[in-house]
Amino acid sequence: xxxxxxxxxxxxxxxxxxxxxxxxxxxxxxxxxxxxxxxxxxxxxxxxxxxxxxxxxxxxxxxxxxxxxxxxxxxxxxxxxxxxxxxxxxxxxxxxxxxxxxxxxxxxxxxxxxxxxxxxxxxxxxxxxxxxxxxxxxxxxxxxxxxxxxxxxxxxxxxxxxxxxxxxxxxxxxxxxxxxxxxxxxxxxxxxxxxxxxxxxxxxxxxxxxxxxxxxxxxxxxxxxxxxxxxxxxxxxxxxxxxxxxxxxxxxxxxxxxxxxxxxxxxxxxxxxxxxxxxxxxxxxxxxxxxxxxxxxxxxxxxxxxxxxxxxxxxxxxxxxxxxxxxxxxxxxxxxxxxxxxxxxxxxxxxxxxxxxxxxxxxxxxxxxxxxxxxxxxxxxxxxxxxxxx
Amino acid sequence: xxxxxxxxxxxxxxxxxxxxxxxxxxxxxxxxxxxxxxxxxxxxxxxxxxxxxxxxxxxxxxxxxxxxxxxxxxxxxxxxxxxxxxxxxxxxxxxxxxxxxxxxxxxxxxxxxxxxxxxxxxxxxxxxxxxxxxxxxxxxxxxxxxxxxxxxxxxxxxxxxxxxxxxxxxxx
Numbered sequence: 001x002x003x004x005x006x007x008x009x010x011x012x013x014x015x016x017x018x019x020x021x022x023x024x025x026x027x028x029x030x031x032x033x034x035x036x037x038x039x040x041x042x043x044x045x046x047x048x049x050x051x052x053x054x055x056x057x058x059x060x061x062x063x064x065x066x067x068x069x070x071x072x073x074x075x076x077x078x079x080x081x082x083x084x085x086x087x088x089x090x091x092x093x094x095x096x097x098x099x100x101x102x103x104x105x106x107x108x109x110x111x112x113x114x115x116x117x118x119x120x121x122x123x124x125x126x127x128x129x130x131x132x133x134x135x136x137x138x139x140x141x142x143x144x145x146x147x148x149x150x151x152x153x154x155x156x157x158x159x160x161x162x163x164x165x166x167x168x169x170x171x172x173x174x175x176x177x178x179x180x181x182x183x184x185x186x187x188x189x190x191x192x193x194x195x196x197x198x199x200x201x202x203x204x205x206x207x208x209x210x211x212x213x214x215x216x217x218x219x220x221x222x223x224x225x226x227x228x229x230x231x232x233x234x235x236x237x238x239x240x241x242x243x244x245x246x247x248x249x250x251x252x253x254x255x256x257x258x259x260x261x262x263x264x265x266x267x268x269x270x271x272x273x274x275x276x277x278x279x280x281x282x283x284x285x286x287x288x289x290x291x292x293x294x295x296x297x298x299x300x301x302x303x304x305x306x307x308x309x310x311x312x313x314x315x316x317x318x319x320x321x322x323x324x325x326x327x328x329x330x331x332x333x334x335x336x337x338x339x340x341x342x343x344x345x346x347x348x349x350x351x352x353x354x355x356x357x358x359x360x361x362x363x364x365x366x367x368x369x370x371x372x373x374x375x376x377x378x379x380x381x382x383x384x385x386x387x388x389x390x
Numbered sequence: 391x392x393x394x395x396x397x398x399x400x401x402x403x404x405x406x407x408x409x410x411x412x413x414x415x416x417x418x419x420x421x422x423x424x425x426x427x428x429x430x431x432x433x434x435x436x437x438x439x440x441x442x443x444x445x446x447x448x449x450x451x452x453x454x455x456x457x458x459x460x461x462x463x464x465x466x467x468x469x470x471x472x473x474x475x476x477x478x479x480x481x482x483x484x485x486x487x488x489x490x491x492x493x494x495x496x497x498x499x500x501x502x503x504x505x506x507x508x509x510x511x512x513x514x515x516x517x518x519x520x521x522x523x524x525x526x527x528x529x530x531x532x533x534x535x536x537x538x539x540x541x542x543x544x545x546x547x548x549x550x551x552x553x554x555x556x557x558x559x560x561x562x
Contacts, residue, residue: 100548180545183553204530210540226525231535256559278454303557330557344545353541358530361523382523 002390003141004369006056009047010377012370017057020137020145025072028149030085034162035062035139037369037386038087038170039196040263040311042377044130048264048287049313051114051130060087060127061170062139063162069149076150083153084168085139085146086338089125092151103335108148109134123335140369142390154342157350163357163387164349167201171385172356173341175201175261178309180341181332182257184209189250191215191299192232193292194261195223197385198309200230200359202261207231208354211257215249217242219267222382226359246299254301263310264288273318280317287314297324308333359385366390400510404462407507408452410500411445411465418442429493430486431479441475444468459515462508469501 005015020029038061043049063084069077077083090102097105108125109115115122115132125147128138137144146152156165175198184190190211192202195218206214207230216232218224224234235245246255266274266289277289296306297320306329324331348354361384364372372386418425419442426435448468451461476497480490531538 180547181551183547183551183558185553185558186540187559200530205542207531207535207539208542209545210543221522222525225522226528229526229529229535230531231529231539275450275454279450282450282453301559303559305553305557330553332551340548348542352532353538355530355532358528361525382525384525 001142002366003057003137004059004366004388006044006052006058007054010045010374012045012058012373014367014370017055017137017141020143022068022070023145024147025070026148026150027070028066028073028077028146028153029068030062030064030083030139030144030146031067032062032064032139032142032144032390034064034166035059035141035366035388035390036166036171037061037140037373037376037388039198040129041373043264043311043313045373045377046265048281049130049132050287051132051135053131053135056128056131056135057137057141057144058128059138059140059144060129061166062127062144063156063166063169064144066149067143073150077153081153082156084156084165084342085127085144085153086168086173086342087126087129087170088335088338089127089134089136089147089152090339091148097151100337100340102337102339108152110147111135126335140366140388142366151339154339154346156346160349161357163360164355165346166387167197167356167359168342168345168349169338170336171197171359172201172345173338174198174309174336175203176205176341176345177336178202178259178261178307179205179209179211182206182259182305182307184211184257186210187212188257189213189215189255190257190259191217191246191255191296192259192261193217193296194263194310195220195227195232195234196261197359199223199261200226200384201356202259202309203227203230203232204354206257206259208348213249215246215255220379223379223384226384229358242295243299250301254299254304256301256304257307258296258300258304259307260292260296260310262292264312266291277317286317288312288316290316290319293319297327297329300327300329302327303329305330305332309336311335360387362386364388398514400507400514401458403503403507404452404458404511407462407465407504408449408458411449411452413449415442415445415447415449418445428486429476429479429490430484431490434475434479437475441468441472459508459511462504462511465504466501466508469497469504472497473501 001019003017066081088103089108090105091107094106103124105124109122112122125134127136190206214232216227217235219238274291280286366388376383422439423435448464476494
């Protein structure tokens with residue numbers, strides 16, 4: 001079969017690889033009909049995340065049709081079912097899964113020992129996202145093996161297009177969880193850093209969950225225009241001071257809820273601290289650029305909440321933790337517990353409350369994927385979200 | 391917003407010059423006195439160290455993976471300063487005049503590379519520019535956002551994600 005394969009920094013190729021097969025009784029094989037490039041794939045593309053190996057198949061946002069089912073998954077799935085596959089693989093039986101903490105499933109990471117060593121304790125296995133999270137082949141391919149498939153799926157009813165439901169596998173529930181874990185009140189101002197795909201979903205989620213005002217921060221004009229369309233007041237950080245504008249919009253008190261939809265690759269030249277981070281990254285003295293975290297800690301209203309869906313990979317430096325402690329900020333973060341949200345979000349899509357396909361700017365064949373990685377990474381051609389058709 | 395194409399030949403050259411800048415800068419900072427002596431400019435060791443700090447700063451800027459052009463212009467300005475400083479030491483009274491001439495040649499060659507790289511970056515920008523698309527009609531919502539505010543108030547928020555009452559901000 002054909003797949004997008006990682007070969008090194010900024011080197012992804014459209015290669016021929018062996019077809020996947022059922023390996024465990026709870027597996028299923030899915031024929032991919034649509035997949036997407038996620039912002040967090042760019043951390044792998046730029047090689048800021050450790051644990052990638054040449055030959056790894058990329059992709060953790062995908063959907064398709066079930067074409068083979070292992071013996072123990074047959075109670076939940078059958079050949080021909082149309083499914084979205086969540087990026088977090090979960091067993092449904094461990095202590096964490098029973099609590100709904102699917103992204104920290106204790107059994108789905110087949111490289112548990114490696115993760116235990118690095119993180120202290122393992123997190124869930126993820127598709128196409130380094131050997132630290134299991135080294136599972138990803139979904140930017142014609143076919144994919146889904147482990148623990150009897151749990152790791154969302155069945156899609158007839159009448160919905162791939163484009164409407166594809167993002168149930170990651171960015172929509174990720175944006176939703178980012179907003180939901182802020183427990184938004186009708187009096188809250190929610191500030192969201194980053195108007196990429198997750199930021200866009202977070203903006204809509206915050207609006208639907210009833211925030212008094214939603215403020216979106218970015219520098220890319222087309223992303224800001226999409227943010228505004230979703231109901232956000234926008235701040236272009238290249239043209240105005242984020243701190244001054246947020247204070248102005250909140251009567252000097254600061255936003256109650258701050259959401260980091262940027263993560264480890266904050267724009268490198270906008271501020272002195274980002275340049276400092278980039279220099280340390282270049283010298284391998286730091287892995288992540290923490291500008292957004294620093295700014296959120298500074299502007300957030302005391303006793304407010306910081307929500308972090310943006311991906312961080314390892315070490316950050318010069319984080320004013322005392323500021324956070326003294327202001328009594330609550331931090332909420334983590335990979336998304338995708339299946340906690342998907343029933344509710346699928347219903348909202350069916351009822352027409354939201355159509356997540358608004359974010360798609362480019363649809364191409366899988367063979368054009370390598371070029372689209374670069375276009376998406378460089379924010380060229382108005383690119384916000386790429387869907388690939390194998 | 392500036393557009394720049396990472397991993398293009400111009401971009402790679404700029405990042406390479408960034409590493410060169412840092413290497414040269416560190417050498418000037420660490421061995422400023424020895425370099426000054428080699429060129430018969432013993433009294434200007436402090437100035438050479440300052441130039442080293444400038445080189446490190448522009449190098450870091452170039453490695454920051456953003457728009458390289460302002461930093462390249464910074465390098466060209468620095469080259470001009472270097473050339474002027476070296477020219478002032480290239481006179482009959484300097485017994486190390488030949489070493490200064492060697493240094494002048496090296497700086498001139500690097501200046502040519504800097505100018506070439508900057509021109510390539512500007513050419514790339516000119517060919518890459520496309521108008522910003524307008525996504526102001528892409529709300530994803532069936533009605534204007536103001537009408538959709540709170541439409542999902544009924545959403546189940548799990549207990550572990552709820553804000554304790556005492557931390558909730560209610561209107562005065």
